[in-house]
Amino acid sequence: MxxxxxxxxxxxxxVPPYGPYREDCPWCGSRRLRLRTRLRGDGPRQxxxxxxxxxxxxxxxxxxxxxxxTPGPEHPVVRAGVRLRHALAARAMLHRCPxxxxxxxxxxxxxxxPHTARTHFPYTSFDGLDPTHRVLRARAVERVEEAYVxxxxxxxxxxxxxxxxxxxxxxQHLERVVDPRAELCAALRVLRPGGHLLVDVADPRRLLPTxxxxxxxxxxxxxxTVLTGARGHRVIARKDASAP
Ligand SMILES: [Zn+2]
Numbered sequence: 001m002x003x004x005x006x007x008x009x010x011x012x013x014x015v016p017p018y019g020p021y022r023e024d025c026p027w028c029g030s031r032r033l034r035l036r037t038r039l040r041g042d043g044p045r046q047x048x049x050x051x052x053x054x055x056x057x058x059x060x061x062x063x064x065x066x067x068x069x070t071p072g073p074e075h076p077v078v079r080a081g082v083r084l085r086h087a088l089a090a091r092a093m094l095h096r097c098p099x100x101x102x103x104x105x106x107x108x109x110x111x112x113x114p115h116t117a118r119t120h121f122p123y124t125s126f127d128g129l130d131p132t133h134r135v136l137r138a139r140a141v142e143r144v145e146e147a148y149v150x151x152x153x154x155x156x157x158x159x160x161x162x163x164x165x166x167x168x169x170x171x172q173h174l175e176r177v178v179d180p181r182a183e184l185c186a187a188l189r190v191l192r193p194g195g196h197l198l199v200d201v202a203d204p205r206r207l208l209p210t211x212x213x214x215x216x217x218x219x220x221x222x223x224x225t226v227l228t229g230a231r232g233h234r235v236i237a238r239k240d241a242s243a244p
Contacts, residue, residue: 018052018067019176025057025064026180027214032058033066060214068176083116086171089200089234090117093167096227096236097196100124100166104190106152106183107131107173111138117169127165129157152186153179161190169198174215181218188222193241197224200234 024031037054055066090113101124105113108128118126128135128144131151139147150157168187174180184199191197199215215235216226223243227236 018069021067025060025062026175026178027062027064028057028060030057030059034058036063062214064175082112085200086113086116087119089113089169089171089198090120092228092234093117093169093196093198093236094120096238097167100196102165103127103167103169104129104161104165105144106168106170106187107176108138108144109134111135111143113169113171114138115143124167129161151177151183152190153182158186158189163190163192165190165195166192167196167198169200171200174199174201184215184218185222188224188239188243191239193239193243195239196227197237197239198234199237 023033025033033055034057035053036056052065052067052069054063056063100121103114103117103121103124104127105111106129108114108130109132111126111128114126114128118124126144127146127148128138129148129150129152131149133149135144135147135149138144148157148161152158168191170183170187174183177183187197197219201215219226219235219237223240224237225240227238228234
């Protein structure tokens with residue numbers, strides 16, 4: 001009996017590269033948004049609707065991409081750029097916190113950052129948190145020691161990881177969550193007093209300075225000392241011993 005001829009491959013609809021457009025500022029909730037720059041295309045994602053723009057909040061001056069990009073397969077050039085940024089961030093942390101025992105990478109995906117950072121921190125135990133099961137695959141190939149599927153703001157994750165880590169890192173993560181302020185507070189809660197927070201907010205596709213203007217002030221309000229410049233794309237802060 002001859003095998004039936006293979007049906008033609010069903011066409012898979014492309015993953016939408018953008019999340020939903022938002023009417024309010026992700027940082028302060030203001031609805032007074034001003035168009036700053038319309039972005040035409042996204043290089044690696046050519047063919048996608050050209051409808052992302054940079055908008056600026058008239059109240060807190062936060063600049064963000066609207067609609068936000070969703071995580072997706074990256075162009076090799078972008079991936080190489082991300083690897084370089086990971087290495088630079090790890091080195092920047094090394095100067096301020098040379099020997100952390102425990103490190104949580106939030107929104108870790110395939111744990112690319114722990115994989116790179118391990119070169120500089122061979123004795124550090126890296127854990128990963130991600131809303132997808134990619135983090136389980138990362139644990140299977142020993143890129144992280146513990147893998148958590150979920151979000152920092154999930155009550156069971158927050159309770160389990162409370163005050164546990166010497167370092168918590170968020171790479172291109174705050175700009176992809178619905179409530180970055182809540183996410184930032186949750187990140188500080190899993191940090192032990194005296195621990196270090198690493199936040200990188202640059203857009204890897206365009207190296208846009210999408211630094212939330214309120215980030216430094218928020219960190220200070222939450223009981224941290226900001227150790228890097230206020231307007232860079234990368235912020236390192238130390239959680240004060242008296243912080244909650
Ligand atoms: Zn705002």
